[in-house]
Amino acid sequence: MDDRWLPGTEAAQPQLRVLPGAQAAEFGPDWPQMSFEVSPQSDRMGIRLHGAPLRRNTTAELFSTAVAPATVQVPPDGRPIILGVDAQTIGGYPQLAHVISVDLPKVAQLRPGDRVRLQPVALAEARQLLLEREARLQLLRRGLEEKFR
Numbered sequence: 001m002d003d004r005w006l007p008g009t010e011a012a013q014p015q016l017r018v019l020p021g022a023q024a025a026e027f028g029p030d031w032p033q034m035s036f037e038v039s040p041q042s043d044r045m046g047i048r049l050h051g052a053p054l055r056r057n058t059t060a061e062l063f064s065t066a067v068a069p070a071t072v073q074v075p076p077d078g079r080p081i082i083l084g085v086d087a088q089t090i091g092g093y094p095q096l097a098h099v100i101s102v103d104l105p106k107v108a109q110l111r112p113g114d115r116v117r118l119q120p121v122a123l124a125e126a127r128q129l130l131l132e133r134e135a136r137l138q139l140l141r142r143g144l145e146e147k148f149r
Contacts, residue, residue: 013035013116013117014106014110014114014116014117015116015117015118015119016082016099016103016106016107016116016117016118016119017099017100017102017103017119017120017121017125017126017129018072018096018097018098018099018100018118018120018121019097019098019100019120019121019123020096020097020120021071021072021094021095021096021097021098022065022094023056023062023074023094023095023096024095024096024097026056026057026058026094027054027056027057027074027094027096028054028055031054031096031118032117032118032119032120033117034051034052034054034117034118035051035115035116035117036049036050036051036079036080036115036116036117036118037049037050037051037113037114037115037116038050038110038111038112038113038114038115038116039079039112040112040113042084042110042112043084043086044084044085044086045083045084045086045087045088046081046082046083046084046087047081047082047084047107047110048079048081049079049080049082049116050079051079053077053078053079054074054078054079054080054096055078056074056094062093062094063092064090064091064092065090065091065092065095066089066090067083067087067089067090067091067095068083068087068089069083069084069085069087070082070083070098070099070100070104070107071083071087071091071095071097071098072095072096072098072099072118073091073093073094074093074094074096075093076093080096080118081093082099082107084107096118097118097120100121100126100129100130101126101130102126102129102130102133
Protein backbone atom coordinates (compact mmCIF):
# COMPACT_ATOMS: atom_id res chain seq x y z
CA MET A 1 0.00 0.00 0.00
CA ASP A 2 1.22 3.49 -0.79
CA ASP A 3 1.53 5.28 2.57
CA ARG A 4 1.70 8.75 1.05
CA TRP A 5 -2.08 9.04 1.49
CA LEU A 6 -3.08 7.09 4.54
CA PRO A 7 -1.31 6.17 7.75
CA GLY A 8 0.16 2.73 7.25
CA THR A 9 -0.91 -0.12 9.40
CA GLU A 10 1.62 -0.23 12.14
CA ALA A 11 3.57 -3.20 13.29
CA ALA A 12 2.15 -5.27 16.10
CA GLN A 13 3.34 -2.59 18.53
CA PRO A 14 2.71 0.95 17.30
CA GLN A 15 4.64 3.84 18.76
CA LEU A 16 2.68 6.90 19.76
CA ARG A 17 4.85 9.99 19.53
CA VAL A 18 4.37 12.28 22.49
CA LEU A 19 5.45 15.66 23.81
CA PRO A 20 6.46 15.75 27.48
CA GLY A 21 3.70 16.67 29.89
CA ALA A 22 3.83 19.08 32.82
CA GLN A 23 4.91 16.36 35.26
CA ALA A 24 7.05 14.21 32.92
CA ALA A 25 10.16 14.90 35.01
CA GLU A 26 8.45 13.31 38.04
CA PHE A 27 8.72 9.87 36.42
CA GLY A 28 11.85 7.81 35.83
CA PRO A 29 13.65 8.06 32.49
CA ASP A 30 12.75 4.51 31.45
CA TRP A 31 9.07 4.96 30.55
CA PRO A 32 9.80 5.44 26.81
CA GLN A 33 11.25 1.91 26.71
CA MET A 34 8.17 0.41 28.36
CA SER A 35 5.47 -1.42 26.47
CA PHE A 36 1.81 -1.15 27.44
CA GLU A 37 -1.27 -3.18 26.56
CA VAL A 38 -4.62 -1.54 25.80
CA SER A 39 -7.13 -2.54 28.47
CA PRO A 40 -10.65 -3.79 27.70
CA GLN A 41 -11.85 -1.08 30.14
CA SER A 42 -10.96 1.57 27.53
CA ASP A 43 -13.65 3.74 26.00
CA ARG A 44 -14.13 7.15 24.34
CA MET A 45 -13.22 8.85 27.63
CA GLY A 46 -9.82 7.20 27.84
CA ILE A 47 -7.54 4.45 26.60
CA ARG A 48 -6.33 2.62 29.69
CA LEU A 49 -2.87 1.10 29.41
CA HIS A 50 -1.69 -1.91 31.39
CA GLY A 51 1.92 -2.80 32.03
CA ALA A 52 4.52 -2.23 34.68
CA PRO A 53 3.22 0.68 36.77
CA LEU A 54 4.90 4.06 36.43
CA ARG A 55 6.00 5.56 39.72
CA ARG A 56 6.35 9.25 40.51
CA ASN A 57 9.50 10.32 42.32
CA THR A 58 7.45 12.69 44.49
CA THR A 59 4.36 12.44 46.66
CA ALA A 60 3.38 16.08 46.23
CA GLU A 61 -0.31 16.66 45.67
CA LEU A 62 -1.38 18.31 42.42
CA PHE A 63 -4.02 20.93 41.78
CA SER A 64 -6.59 20.01 39.17
CA THR A 65 -5.68 21.55 35.83
CA ALA A 66 -7.08 21.69 32.34
CA VAL A 67 -6.67 18.57 30.21
CA ALA A 68 -7.52 17.78 26.61
CA PRO A 69 -7.92 14.70 24.47
CA ALA A 70 -4.51 13.07 23.86
CA THR A 71 -3.20 13.97 27.33
CA VAL A 72 -1.51 10.97 28.98
CA GLN A 73 -2.34 11.01 32.68
CA VAL A 74 -0.97 8.66 35.32
CA PRO A 75 -3.40 7.85 38.15
CA PRO A 76 -2.20 6.53 41.54
CA ASP A 77 -2.09 2.91 40.27
CA GLY A 78 0.69 3.97 37.87
CA ARG A 79 -1.09 2.75 34.73
CA PRO A 80 -1.32 5.52 32.12
CA ILE A 81 -4.56 6.69 30.55
CA ILE A 82 -4.63 8.43 27.17
CA LEU A 83 -7.58 10.79 27.37
CA GLY A 84 -10.05 10.28 24.53
CA VAL A 85 -12.45 12.50 22.63
CA ASP A 86 -15.08 12.37 25.40
CA ALA A 87 -12.61 13.02 28.23
CA GLN A 88 -13.22 15.41 31.08
CA THR A 89 -11.83 18.94 30.83
CA ILE A 90 -10.21 19.08 34.28
CA GLY A 91 -7.90 16.49 35.77
CA GLY A 92 -5.83 16.08 38.91
CA TYR A 93 -3.52 13.24 37.88
CA PRO A 94 0.06 13.90 36.76
CA GLN A 95 0.38 14.64 33.05
CA LEU A 96 3.14 12.45 31.67
CA ALA A 97 2.78 13.42 28.01
CA HIS A 98 0.54 14.51 25.14
CA VAL A 99 0.13 12.44 21.97
CA ILE A 100 1.03 14.59 18.94
CA SER A 101 -1.80 15.38 16.56
CA VAL A 102 -0.48 13.32 13.62
CA ASP A 103 -0.66 10.19 15.80
CA LEU A 104 -4.26 10.73 16.95
CA PRO A 105 -5.56 8.38 14.19
CA LYS A 106 -3.38 5.65 15.71
CA VAL A 107 -4.95 6.27 19.12
CA ALA A 108 -8.44 6.06 17.61
CA GLN A 109 -7.65 2.66 16.11
CA LEU A 110 -6.26 1.03 19.25
CA ARG A 111 -8.16 -2.05 20.40
CA PRO A 112 -8.09 -4.03 23.63
CA GLY A 113 -5.03 -6.27 23.66
CA ASP A 114 -2.98 -4.04 21.32
CA ARG A 115 0.50 -3.23 22.58
CA VAL A 116 1.87 0.31 22.33
CA ARG A 117 4.90 2.39 23.30
CA LEU A 118 5.13 6.12 24.01
CA GLN A 119 7.98 7.77 22.11
CA PRO A 120 9.00 11.30 23.16
CA VAL A 121 9.69 13.77 20.36
CA ALA A 122 10.67 17.42 20.30
CA LEU A 123 8.12 20.11 19.55
CA ALA A 124 9.99 21.00 16.33
CA GLU A 125 9.70 17.40 15.11
CA ALA A 126 5.98 17.27 15.95
CA ARG A 127 5.44 20.50 14.01
CA GLN A 128 7.41 19.19 11.01
CA LEU A 129 5.38 15.96 10.97
CA LEU A 130 2.18 18.01 11.02
CA LEU A 131 3.36 20.19 8.11
CA GLU A 132 4.31 17.09 6.11
CA ARG A 133 0.89 15.52 6.70
CA GLU A 134 -0.86 18.72 5.69
CA ALA A 135 1.19 18.84 2.47
CA ARG A 136 0.22 15.23 1.63
CA LEU A 137 -3.44 15.98 2.32
CA GLN A 138 -3.31 19.06 0.10
CA LEU A 139 -1.80 16.95 -2.69
CA LEU A 140 -4.61 14.42 -2.25
CA ARG A 141 -7.24 17.18 -2.35
CA ARG A 142 -5.82 18.56 -5.58
CA GLY A 143 -5.75 15.11 -7.14
CA LEU A 144 -9.34 14.45 -6.19
CA GLU A 145 -10.48 17.84 -7.48
CA GLU A 146 -8.86 17.15 -10.85
CA LYS A 147 -10.34 13.66 -11.05
CA PHE A 148 -13.91 14.72 -10.24
CA ARG A 149 -14.22 17.95 -12.20
